[in-house]
Amino acid sequence: MKKIKVWDLPTRLFHWSLVASVIFMFISAKQGGIWLQWHLRCGLFLLSLILFRIVWGFIGSDTAKFTQFVRGPKHILRYIKGKLPENEQPGHNPLGALMVLALLLILLLQIVTGLFSPDENSYVYSGYLSKIAGSNASKIRNIHLVIANVLMLLVAIHFATIVFYRIFKRHNLITPMITGNKKLQEPVPALKFASIVKAIVLFAICAGLAYGVTLI
Numbered sequence: 001m002k003k004i005k006v007w008d009l010p011t012r013l014f015h016w017s018l019v020a021s022v023i024f025m026f027i028s029a030k031q032g033g034i035w036l037q038w039h040l041r042c043g044l045f046l047l048s049l050i051l052f053r054i055v056w057g058f059i060g061s062d063t064a065k066f067t068q069f070v071r072g073p074k075h076i077l078r079y080i081k082g083k084l085p086e087n088e089q090p091g092h093n094p095l096g097a098l099m100v101l102a103l104l105l106i107l108l109l110q111i112v113t114g115l116f117s118p119d120e121n122s123y124v125y126s127g128y129l130s131k132i133a134g135s136n137a138s139k140i141r142n143i144h145l146v147i148a149n150v151l152m153l154l155v156a157i158h159f160a161t162i163v164f165y166r167i168f169k170r171h172n173l174i175t176p177m178i179t180g181n182k183k184l185q186e187p188v189p190a191l192k193f194a195s196i197v198k199a200i201v202l203f204a205i206c207a208g209l210a211y212g213v214t215l216i
């Protein structure tokens with residue numbers, strides 16, 4: 001067994017910032033009132049995060065790249081049959097990759113619908129683009145509320161899967177998402193990691209784009 005760096009810092013920071021922000025979004029939505037102001041601001045931060053992760057999935061480190069972990073049914077079947085050792089695909093396994101895609105897609109939908117949703121209680125803290133939505137704004141708000149439940153369900157499945165791996169498969173996935181390192185059997189393919197500067201520049205651009213939404 002050899003300790004190998006698998007997750008780069010930007011992907012780990014993305015993940016734990018995402019977790020904190022999503023939890024805050026649920027709490028602030030439940031609280032309502034003045035909390036909605038922070039719900040909107042945190043929504044912009046989430047938009048920056050998700051834009052960053054999508055682009056990082058193309059120009060980031062090997063284990064963050066979609067082409068690296070999103071594999072066809074043959075690979076998924078191989079993994080399910082236990083014939084795809086972790087050292088061959090050290091990042092997300094091909095089955096977990098489907099959940100990663102689902103989470104990213106639902107999060108993106110949730111953020112976009114939030115931008116167009118009106119605040120139907122006070123009309124003070126409506127989404128930045130709710131005026132553009134016109135007569136459809138109310139329908140979009142309903143979709144935003146439904147997707148919030150779908151997201152909660154996906155997060156619950158995601159969390160339960162991680163706990164299942166820990167308890168029943170004696171496989172700790174959480175520590176690598178914190179430290180970036182995994183202990184793997186050799187041989188492990190040489191992994192390329194993108195530079196931190198590239199990640200910072202990309203995040204700054206994504207944050208700028210997200211802020212730009214408030215100026216429309």
Ligand code: HEM
Binds near residue numbers: 019022092174
């Ligand atoms: C709001 C809740 C959460 C959301 C939205 C979420 C979302 C995600 C996403 C999108 C990824 C893919 C990361 C990437 O490639 O960029 C991921 C991976 C991961 N998450 Fe979460 N997550 C949440 C909560 C948690 C919690 C509470 C834990 C652990 C206690 C956790 C543990 C992990 C681990 C270990 C991975 C990597 C799985 C692997 O090895 O393939 N997540 N999560």
